[in-house]
Amino acid sequence: MDFLWEIGCEELPPHFIPQAINQLKEGAERLLNQKDISFSRISAYGTPRRLVLYIEDIALIQKEKILEIKGPPYNIAFDDKGNPTQSALGFARSQGVEVSELIVKEDKQGKYVYALKKEAGRPTGEILKEILPELFSSIFLPKSMRWDASGLRFIRPIRWLLALLGNDILEFRLGDLLSSNKTFLERYLKEEFTPNSIEEYFEKLRDKGIVLEPDKRKEIILNGARELAEGVGGKIAVSEELLEKVTFLNERPHPFLGRIDERFLNLPKEVIITAMQSYLNLFPIVDEEGKLLPYFVGVRDGDEEGLENVVEGYEEVLKARLADAHFFFEEDLKVILEERSKHLNGIIFLGGLGTIADKVERMISVISSLPIDDVMKEKAIRVARLCRADLTTNMVKEFPDLQGVIGRCYALLQGEDEDVANAIYESYQYNLSPEGIWTPLGRLISLVDKMDTLVGAFHLGLQPTGSTDPFALRRACQTVIDILREEEKIQFKDLLEKVIQTYTEKGIEPRGIDELREFIKNRIGLSLREMGVRYDIVNAVLAGDLSDIRDVFQRALALEELREKEEFIPTIMASVRLINILRQGERRGEKIGEEVKEELLLLPEEKDLYEQGAKVKEKVEKLRENGDYKSVFFELSSLKDIINRFFDKVLVMTEDDELRANRLALVNSVWQMFFLFGDLSQIVIEG
Numbered sequence: 001m002d003f004l005w006e007i008g009c010e011e012l013p014p015h016f017i018p019q020a021i022n023q024l025k026e027g028a029e030r031l032l033n034q035k036d037i038s039f040s041r042i043s044a045y046g047t048p049r050r051l052v053l054y055i056e057d058i059a060l061i062q063k064e065k066i067l068e069i070k071g072p073p074y075n076i077a078f079d080d081k082g083n084p085t086q087s088a089l090g091f092a093r094s095q096g097v098e099v100s101e102l103i104v105k106e107d108k109q110g111k112y113v114y115a116l117k118k119e120a121g122r123p124t125g126e127i128l129k130e131i132l133p134e135l136f137s138s139i140f141l142p143k144s145m146r147w148d149a150s151g152l153r154f155i156r157p158i159r160w161l162l163a164l165l166g167n168d169i170l171e172f173r174l175g176d177l178l179s180s181n182k183t184f185l186e187r188y189l190k191e192e193f194t195p196n197s198i199e200e201y202f203e204k205l206r207d208k209g210i211v212l213e214p215d216k217r218k219e220i221i222l223n224g225a226r227e228l229a230e231g232v233g234g235k236i237a238v239s240e241e242l243l244e245k246v247t248f249l250n251e252r253p254h255p256f257l258g259r260i261d262e263r264f265l266n267l268p269k270e271v272i273i274t275a276m277q278s279y280l281n282l283f284p285i286v287d288e289e290g291k292l293l294p295y296f297v298g299v300r301d302g303d304e305e306g307l308e309n310v311v312e313g314y315e316e317v318l319k320a321r322l323a324d325a326h327f328f329f330e331e332d333l334k335v336i337l338e339e340r341s342k343h344l345n346g347i348i349f350l351g352g353l354g355t356i357a358d359k360v361e362r363m364i365s366v367i368s369s370l371p372i373d374d375v376m377k378e379k380a381i382r383v384a385r386l387c388r389a390d391l392t393t394n395m396v397k398e399f400p401d402l403q404g405v406i407g408r409c410y411a412l413l414q415g416e417d418e419d420v421a422n423a424i425y426e427s428y429q430y431n432l433s434p435e436g437i438w439t440p441l442g443r444l445i446s447l448v449d450k451m452d453t454l455v456g457a458f459h460l461g462l463q464p465t466g467s468t469d470p471f472a473l474r475r476a477c478q479t480v481i482d483i484l485r486e487e488e489k490i491q492f493k494d495l496l497e498k499v500i501q502t503y504t505e506k507g508i509e510p511r512g513i514d515e516l517r518e519f520i521k522n523r524i525g526l527s528l529r530e531m532g533v534r535y536d537i538v539n540a541v542l543a544g545d546l547s548d549i550r551d552v553f554q555r556a557l558a559l560e561e562l563r564e565k566e567e568f569i570p571t572i573m574a575s576v577r578l579i580n581i582l583r584q585g586e587r588r589g590e591k592i593g594e595e596v597k598e599e600l601l602l603l604p605e606e607k608d609l610y611e612q613g614a615k616v617k618e619k620v621e622k623l624r625e626n627g628d629y630k631s632v633f634f635e636l637s638s639l640k641d642i643i644n645r646f647f648d649k650v651l652v653m654t655e656d657d658e659l660r661a662n663r664l665a666l667v668n669s670v671w672q673m674f675f676l677f678g679d680l681s682q683i684v685i686e687g
Contacts, residue, residue, distance in 0.1 A: 001166040003055040003124075004198045005132065006183055008160035010049070014248035016155055017046040018214070020139055024053050027138045031131045036063040037124055045212035047251030048301075049187070052212055053135075054198075058165075062121030069095055074104055074111035088113060125165050129172040132163070136174060150175035160184060167197045185210065187301070209252040209303060218247045224255030225283050225297040232257070234285040234293045242277050249281065250301040258282070258311050260294045264322040267329055270405045271395065275321040278401050280314060328394035336414050337407065340389040347391055350471075353456045354506065356388050362502040363448050369498050371489050376441065383420050383445045386411060387427040404428030430475040431482055447483045447490070448499075450476040454520075455499045458512035463519065477523045484549035485527075492520075493547035517546075524552060533560045536684045544678030551627070555677050558629035567637040574640035575680045578671040581652050585664050588653075593665045594672065600662040605649040609642050613670045620673055629677070636674055643670065 012020075025044035032039060032055075040057035071077060077088035084092075084099045092099045095115035102113045147157035152175030163170040163179035172179050183201065185191040185208045195201035202212075211217045222236075222243065229236040246253075264272065269292055276282035276296055283297040296318070300310050345357035353359070363384040367377060390396050390407035399406075404425040411421035419441050426442025427449050438446075457463070457471055464473050484492050496513075503510045521542055528538045533556050541556040562568050585592055601607045616635050623631045652663045674680055 001058060001060060002198050003053075003058045003128065003166075003170070004162065004164045004201060005053040005179075006160075006162040006201075007051040007136070007158060008049060008162070008184060009051070009154070009158050010156045012046070012048050012051075012156050012248075014048070014245045016142070017048070017051075017248045018244075020051055021046040021214070023139045024051060024135070027135045028053055028055065031135055032058075035127050035131065036065070036121070037127060038063065046214065046248070047210065047212060047217075048249060049251060050183075050212075058124060060124055062124065062127060064121050065119040067117045067119055068105075069115045069117060071095075071102070071113040071115060074113055077102070077113045091115065125170055128163075128165065128170055132172060133174055148176050152176070162201075164195070164198050164201070209254075211251060211253065214247055217250065217253050218243060221246055221250075221253050221255055221299055224253075225299075228255060228257040228297050229285045229295070232285065232293060232295050234287050234295065236297060237273070237284045237286050237290075239277060239283075242281060242283065246281050246299050250299055252301050252303065254300045254302060254304070254307070256298055256300055256307055256311055258296050258298055258315050258318070260292075260296060261315075261319050261322065262294045264319075264326055265292060265294060267322065267325055268406075268409045270402060270409070271325050271329065271399065272322065274399050274401050274405075275325055276318060278399065279321060280318060282314065282318070324398060325395065328398055332393045332395055332406075332410065333413065337386045337389040337410055337416070340392045341385055343392045344388055347388075350456055350460060350462075352460060353508065356391065358506065359452060359456075360384055360388060362452055362499070362506070363445075365502045365505070366448050366452070366495070366498050367444070370444075370495075372444070376444070379417065379420055379423075379441055380444050380448075382417075383423040383427065383441060384448070386416070386420070387424045387445060387449070390424075430472065430479045443483050443487075447480060447487075447495070450480050451495055451499050452502075454480070454516060455496070455503060455510050455513070458516040458519070459503070459508065459510040461512065463512070463515060473519075474523070477520055478527070481520065481524055481527055481549060485553045487550055491548045521546060524549065528553070528556050531557070533557065534563065536682055537563070540680055540682040541678040543682060544675060554627045555629050558633060559677060559683075562630060562633055567634070567640075569685055571633065571637040571640050572680050572683050572685060574643040575636075575671070575674040577643060577647050578667050578674065579679070579681045581647075581667055582664065582671060584653065590661070590664055592668050593661070594669045596666045596669060597662050600659060601666075602659070603650050605642075605646045606663065606666060609639070609646045609670065610666055612639060612642050613666075613673070617669075617673055620676070624676060632676065639670065 021044045024046075025042055028042050028044070032042075038057075038059040039055050041055075043054045043056075045052040045054070071091040072087045076085065077091065078084055088099055088102065091113065092102055092115065095117060097115050097117065102115055104111055105114055106112075141153065141155050144153040144155055145157070146153055152158070158174070158177060160182060161174055161177050161179040162181060162183045163172065164181060169181045170179060181196075182192055182194050185193050185204070193204055195204060205212065211220065222238070225236045225238075260272070272292060273284050276284055280298070285293045285295040285297065287293055296314075298311075298314050300307060341357075341360070344360060345355045347356045348354075349356050349359045364381050367380045367384055370377070372380070387404075387407065390403060390410065393406055393410070395406045396403055404427065408421045408425035411424055412418065419439060422439050423442040423445050426438055427445040429438070429442075429446060430450075453471070453476055454473060457473055462471055462473070469475075480492075484490065484495075496517075500510050500513065524546070525538045525542055528541070529535060537556055537559045541552060541559065544552075544555070546552055582592060596610055598610070601610055616639055619635050620632050623629075623635065650663065652660065652667060654660050654663070
């Protein structure tokens with residue numbers, strides 16, 4: 001027997017439906033398993049007007065349970081001869097079983113008698129009536145509303161409930177709604193349908209063109225759009241984000257072809273596409289070279305009836321949008337970006353941190369102090385001056401998604417250097433693209449911009465919490481990390497200090513810097529783990545120097561690669577011996593230095609460690625400058641046997657104060673070389 005549940009709603013937001021589908025399916029599986037109700041498969045579907053749960057081959061009755069009921073201890077229930085006592089007889093009688101049916105089990109508390117009782121399963125229908133409201137309540141709601149006196153909350157008002165167990169109605173209440181076998185096929189509840197079976201429900205929806213499966217709707221949209229585009233000699237420019245949105249805006253998808261007024265094709269391509277996608281959910285059509293053709297593909301929720309009116313309506317609305325854009329474009333070009341940048345003092349950056357103009361000045365100050373060549377510095381300052389000027393344009397005010405895009409476009413039209421124009425666009429972007437299209441200048445500007453934002457946001461206490469990150473600080477932080485891990489000249493520590501200084505010079509003493517450092521540290525750890533670096537190596541490296549993020553990644557990746565080498569574990573164990581004795585000295589209050597007095601090296605083993613350590617240190621420093629941490633590790637590995645002989649023969653914590661201090665200094669000087677990687681004692685040695 002199958003079970004079908006349909007929740008009929010007013011138009012659901014497209015971004016909500018995919019997560020609701022997943023939660024409906026996963027929640028149903030969890031609750032049915034908890035209740036010991038077997039089934040063969042669970043499917044969940046979603047359209048703008050209905051969420052559907054379909055359970056195949058669901059058992060009519062809950063599985064029978066065998067209950068073990070613990071009774072008295074065995075030595076009380078039975079005498080020395082194994083005969084039941086009154087205690088055993090009374091326990092068996094209270095559980096409705098024969099004494100002979102009692103079993104004996106032993107646990108930590110000893111041997112006890114148990115009664116086994118069978119508990120018959122309840123009808124599935126009864127259990128479904130109990131768990132379906134619970135399942136409904138488990139769906140996460142980013143926002144919710146109430147629409148009747150029952151107080152039931154959902155993202156949109158619910159207008160009907162259909163519930164069929166086999167061919168029978170499963171009646172239960174959800175708020176003021178009573179489930180039935182009625183559904184509605186058309187928008188605005190125009191056509192009611194009462195299926196006599198689950199099979200008839202699915203057949204009727206198919207006949208009406210309602211496609212429950214999101215993947216099938218997406219396929220219909222994509223194939224239809226491609227066919228229409230090919231018909232006019234082009235191809236569809238697919239945006240996965242728009243395709244996903246349109247899939248969940250329609251339950252009866254019907255692609256159609258429309259025309260763009262060719263007068264507007266002289267507008268920047270990005271402007272036309274934004275006008276089509278952001279407001280009208282239309283797909284642009286391009287030729288083989290990516291040039292826009294005067295056509296678009298839209299998707300209507302319905303059939304052919306009245307389609308010509310729909311197409312005409314879209315064309316007219318798009319024409320109006322593009323006419324506005326054309327006017328804004330011409331007006332904007334009357335004022336150059338450099339002049340516009342002077343008006344940024346009227347736009348607030350973040351409350352208490354001044355204006356965008358103040359942010360620009362801070363960025364210029366930071367860039368001026370960076371160790372980069374003069375040509376790059378001059379271009380970077382120019383970009384910083386212009387990169388937010390497009391915020392004052394009519395085009396960005398009307399189409400906010402064009403921030404950066406319009407800045408680049410206007411910069412090129414006004415004769416700015418191409419590198420400067422591209423960097424204006426890239427300053428708005430987050431994370432490095434997999435295609436590696438970011439320019440060095442764009443990376444530099446984005447780095448300074450994001451670092452300034454992070455310091456300012458943490459000063460205001462705007463740190464991300466849980467799933468909440470309204471200022472995209474996680475993405476900003478990740479962008480900083482991604483850029484710095486490939487940056488040779490700019491170190492994280494120096495950059496952070498300079499950004500803090502620019503705030504201080506403006507009378508703002510940034511708070512939350514320790515929290516920001518910890519936030520960035522945790523994001524570095526997450527990045528390393530995503531790259532496949534084992535957790536303990538990540539912990540070890542993050543316990544070390546974090547001033548150079550590029551260096552942090554080099555160390556971690558080298559250790560991860562070396563982890564399977566024969567020398568790895570013995571070298572780590574030798575380093576642990578070093579840190580353990582140092583920690584012992586710290587606990588005793590010893591002052592541990594690094595300067596070793598040769599005249600106090602009395603034993604051959606400590607002399608050997610000192611001499612070989614000095615040779616290795618010289619090699620390690622050169623290798624580290626080149627980021628060759630694998631070779632650094634092998635050099636340190638050459639000391640492992642010398643370290644072990646030292647600890648086997650030399651008593652570090654001797655009673656002689658002078659000798660003890662000198663030996664601790666020797667150990668510390670060697671440990672500092674190992675600490676170039678981080679705290680290697682945090683690496684777990686298995687077995």
